[in-house]
Amino acid sequence: MRTHEIAIHEETARRIGSVLTHFLAESAASDALLIDRSGQLLAQGDSSRALDTVSLSALAAGAFSSTAAMARLLGEPEFTMLFHQGVKENIHVSAVDEQAILLATFDSRTTVGMVRLFAAEAGAAISAILTESRRRSSSAGGLDTPFHADDAKLMFRERSR
Amino acid sequence: MSIINYAKREISFKIVYYGAGVVGKTANLQYIHQWLPDANRGNLISLATGDERTLFFDFLPVSVVSVRNFTAKFQLYTVPGQVCYNMTRKLVLRGVDGVVFVADSQWDRLHDNVESFRNLQENLKEYDYDLDETPYVIQYNKRDLPNVAPVAYLDFLLNRRVRRVPSFEAIAVGGKGVFDALNTVSRMVLVGGFAREEEEANP
Numbered sequence: 406m407r408t409h410e411i412a413i414h415e416e417t418a419r420r421i422g423s424v425l426t427h428f429l430a431e432s433a434a435s436d437a438l439l440i441d442r443s444g445q446l447l448a449q450g451d452s453s454r455a456l457d458t459v460s461l462s463a464l465a466a467g468a469f470s471s472t473a474a475m476a477r478l479l480g481e482p483e484f485t486m487l488f489h490q491g492v493k494e495n496i497h498v499s500a501v502d503e504q505a506i507l508l509a510t511f512d513s514r515t516t517v518g519m520v521r522l523f524a525a526e527a528g529a530a531i532s533a534i535l536t537e538s539r540r541r542s543s544s545a546g547g548l549d550t551p552f553h554a555d556d557a558k559l560m561f562r563e564r565s566r
Numbered sequence: 567m568s569i570i571n572y573a574k575r576e577i578s579f580k581i582v583y584y585g586a587g588v589v590g591k592t593a594n595l596q597y598i599h600q601w602l603p604d605a606n607r608g609n610l611i612s613l614a615t616g617d618e619r620t621l622f623f624d625f626l627p628v629s630v631v632s633v634r635n636f637t638a639k640f641q642l643y644t645v646p647g648q649v650c651y652n653m654t655r656k657l658v659l660r661g662v663d664g665v666v667f668v669a670d671s672q673w674d675r676l677h678d679n680v681e682s683f684r685n686l687q688e689n690l691k692e693y694d695y696d697l698d699e700t701p702y703v704i705q706y707n708k709r710d711l712p713n714v715a716p717v718a719y720l721d722f723l724l725n726r727r728v729r730r731v732p733s734f735e736a737i738a739v740g741g742k743g744v745f746d747a748l749n750t751v752s753r754m755v756l757v758g759g760f761a762r763e764e765e766e767a768n769p
Contacts, residue, residue, distance in 0.1 A: 411569045418573030443567045443661020444625075444641060445578050459608050459627045463641065467613075467622060470657045560630055560638075560749045563601040563741070 411441065411504070417538040418448060424530045425450030432523035433515035435494075438508040439501070439531060442466055447505060456510075465498050465508045486524075488517055499524045502532040567661035568755070570636075578639040579755045580661050581748075584686050585668035586678035587619070587647030590707040593738035594668065595626045595642055598748060601741065602628060620646040623658045633756065640752055647682065656689045664755035665702035666747050668738070669724055671714035676723060683724055697727075701754035704733040705747045710740070 413421075425437045429450045437450035438458055444466035446458050465487075473483045487498040497509045497520045507528050511520050570577045583591040592612065599610040608627035615621045624644040629637055645655040667686065669679040687697045706720050717735060725733055732750045736743025 411567060413569070413571040413573060415573045418571070441567060441569060441661065443580055444643075445567070445569050445580065445661070447569065447571075457609060459641075460611050460625065463625045463627075463643075464611065467657065470660060471622070471654070474653055474657060560752045561598070561602060561606065561628065561745055563745055564603045 411447070411539070413447065413538065414541075417534060420534050421448045421531055422450070424527050424534070428509075428523050428527035431526075432509065432511070432520045434497075434509040434511040434520050434523075436508075436510040437527070438462060438465070440466055440506050440508055442470060442504055442506060461508065465496070466506065469498055469500075469506050486521065490517075497521065497524060499528055501528040502535060505531070505535060507531065568663050574637075575635060576637045576639055577633075577756075578641065579663040579752075580641045580643065581664045581666065581751055581755065582659060582662045583642065583644040583666045583668055584655075584659075584682065585645075585647055586670065586675065586682040587649075589647060589668045589670040589675070589679070589682075590736075590738040591644040591647065591668045592620055592624050593707075594666070594705070594744050594747070595624050595644060597738060597741045597744045598628065598642065599626050601745075606630065619648065620644055621651075622646065622654050630752075638752075638756060640755075642748075649681075652685065652689070655685070656692060659689050659695075660693060662690075662695070662700065664751045665697075665700060666751050667702055667704045667724070668736075669704060669706050669720060671706045671708050671720060671735075672711055673713055673715050676715060676720075679720075680723055698729060701751060701758075703731055703747050703751045703754070705736045705738075705743055706733060707736045707738050707743070709735045709742070710737045 421439060429437055436452045436456060438446060439448040440462040441447050444463040446462040449458055469487055472487055476484045485500045489496040493512055495511050497517060499507050501507050507524055509520050509524055568579050583594055585591050595610060599607060606628055611625045613622035626642045628642060629639040643658050645658045667683060690697055704725055706717055721733060725731060734743040734746045738744055
């Protein structure tokens with residue numbers, strides 16, 4: 406089986422967190438989610454509200470991969486950003502690297518141009534951190550000792566009727 | 567793609583329910599969503615057509631607290647089964663860690679099952695994944711219907727690769743075989759191999 410392909414250590418999480426905090430401050434976006442292209446949330450910037458970030462991540466990755474497939478049908482390698490405009494809330498999704506995307510939500514306190522500009526900067530910074538992290542993970546990633554069947558005897562149980 | 571997050575003490579995996587159209591993939595997720603305790607599940611999201619056929623995917627995040635001080639999270643997806651949606655099926659497979667192949671046990675659907683199983687292997691190859699290195703289980707669904715093939719014959723059609731994998735008889739709408747398949751594939755991806763699980767196949 407393939408081993409853990411992404412390992413986020415405390416130091417990586419801290420550095421990505423600080424990029425996302427900076428991005429939110431500069432762009433005036435409301436939320437920032439770093440999402441693996443398979444749909445899993447990797448990190449998120451501090452936000453004052455509770456969002457269903459797990460579902461948002463899966464749906465954003467699905468939408469982004471779907472538009473990438475459309476791009477290929479047109480002979481483009483990929484569309485590097487997605488923008489959804491709502492009445493109050495908007496979503497901006499941009500490519501970070503081949504493995505990750507950055508989702509930002511924002512409202513009328515800022516503009517898509519601002520979000521786009523700072524998302525590009527944040528994406529470049531995060532891409533560098535992830536590249537370094539992957540290099541380290543491939544030499545010393547994963548758990549010290551792998552999970553064993555005894556760790557996982559009991560998984561999911563139906564609740565009683 | 568399993569992701570291990572030391573900062574949050576989380577390890578997460580992606581499990582895809584694969585199979586032909588109308589075999590019961592969505593029914594599996596609906597049953598799991600209905601019967602898992604609230605603390606272990608998130609929202610079930612279905613991207614379906616007007617007639618309730620899956621258009622893109624269904625998605626249900628579930629979690630188990632504390633596997634060696636980690637929270638193990640599993641993201642469950644289904645694919646659209648209809649042949650014409652192959653491009654979206656392929657997209658959903660990206661980063662998959664484990665597969666539940668759902669087969670319809672009825673005689674007249676056997677060809678569709680075999681075709682879908684072949685399609686799964688082809689689509690995995692596009693990501694350089696190999697089915698023989700991917701943890702998966704097979705679920706023979708709709709065992710309550712009158713016109714079903716014997717399990718031995720279904721095994722002959724779908725489960726005769728070098729490694730035989732755990733298989734389960736199921737009636738997904740009523741829950742039979744649903745948690746068995748989920749628990750087994752979850753253990754397989756967590757432990758990271760087939761070997762210890764093989765003996766549990768077809769008990």
